[in-house]
Amino acid sequence: xxxxxxxxxxxxxxxxxxxxxxxxxxxxxxxxxxxxxxxxxxxxxxxxxxxxxxxxxxxxxxxxxxxxxxxxxxxxxxxxxxxxxxxxxxxxxxxxxxxxxxxxxxxxxxxxxxxxxxxxxxxxxxxxxxxxxxxxxxxxxxxxxxxxxxxxxxxxxxxxxxxxxxxxxxxxxxxxxxxxxxxxxxxxxxxxxxxxxxxxxxxxxxxxxxxxxxxx
Numbered sequence: 001x002x003x004x005x006x007x008x009x010x011x012x013x014x015x016x017x018x019x020x021x022x023x024x025x026x027x028x029x030x031x032x033x034x035x036x037x038x039x040x041x042x043x044x045x046x047x048x049x050x051x052x053x054x055x056x057x058x059x060x061x062x063x064x065x066x067x068x069x070x071x072x073x074x075x076x077x078x079x080x081x082x083x084x085x086x087x088x089x090x091x092x093x094x095x096x097x098x099x100x101x102x103x104x105x106x107x108x109x110x111x112x113x114x115x116x117x118x119x120x121x122x123x124x125x126x127x128x129x130x131x132x133x134x135x136x137x138x139x140x141x142x143x144x145x146x147x148x149x150x151x152x153x154x155x156x157x158x159x160x161x162x163x164x165x166x167x168x169x170x171x172x173x174x175x176x177x178x179x180x181x182x183x184x185x186x187x188x189x190x191x192x193x194x195x196x197x198x199x200x201x202x203x204x205x206x207x208x209x210x211x212x213x214x215x216x
Contacts, residue, residue: 002052005164005181013048017041047099054104059176059209061110063146066196066214067175068206069108070188072097077202082191084139085115085151090191091198093213095206097186105154105165105180105188106208107173111144116167121156138165138180142173146216151191154182176209 002010024037060067076094081087097103121136136156143149154163164181167173182188192198196214200206206213 001054001056002049005052005183010048010052013045017045050100051103053102055102057106057176057207057209059106060212061175063110063144064216065212066108066147066150066190066192067106068095068200068208068211068213069106069152069179069190070095070097070104070206070208071102072188072206074200074202074204074206075187076189077198077200079194080191082151085141086149086191089194090151091194091196091214093190093192093198093200095188095190097182097188102208103182104178104208105152105182106176107142107179108152108175108190108213109142109144109147109150110173110175111142111150112172113140113167113169114143114149115139115141115151116165116169118163118165136163138163138167140165140167140179142167147196148193150193152179153189153191154180155187155189156182 021038021041024034028034072095074093075096076092078092079089080092082090117139119137119139138154139151141149141151154165156163162183164183166178166180190213192214196216198214199212
């Protein structure tokens with residue numbers, strides 16, 4: 001299964017790759033070149049298909065738990081001052097996605113959307129300390145009856161050029177369902193209450209909707 005955000009790119013890629021191979025076979029007589037074009041084309045197509053894959057997940061549904069919003073590696077767990085929305089101290093959990101990870105963003109908890117804002121920006125590497133403030137990003141706040149308000153931020157990386165965010169202020173959302181997509185990018189930050197019990201460690205690999213980030 002492929003994410004809907006990739007349908008157009010996948011279709012165009014199929015057409016372009018088919019045309020390139022058709023031209024190669026009809027106008028280039030060198031079999032080595034034709035073979036190389038075919039192999040490279042298949043590799044590019046496989047990379048595009050794996051990037052937009054959207055595997056089915058058996059999501060954990062529990063208001064006492066925060067689940068991972070994305071697939072990737074935990075690269076930061078620290079107390080920070082969140083200055084865009086809360087303007088106070090929170091626990092920040094940062095999850096980095098490599099190009100081979102599933103790039104679907106999923107709601108880490110159920111609740112009501114209280115805030116949703118897109119910020120244009122730069123494309124620093126995702127692990128850069130300033131990427132959370134300087135890069136293209138979206139900020140979303142979900143209010144949950146157990147955790148209160150939890151903020152998550154989709155952050156574009158060096159290769160990302162478009163963040164897709166489905167969150168709309170006022171709507172109710174369910175834990176584990178699609179919240180958006182980061183095309184060819186890169187990191188998601190969670191900002192949790194200070195009394196949240198963190199259940200992950202630095203460098204731990206997590207799967208969206210299936211692994212627990214924190215509990216009350």
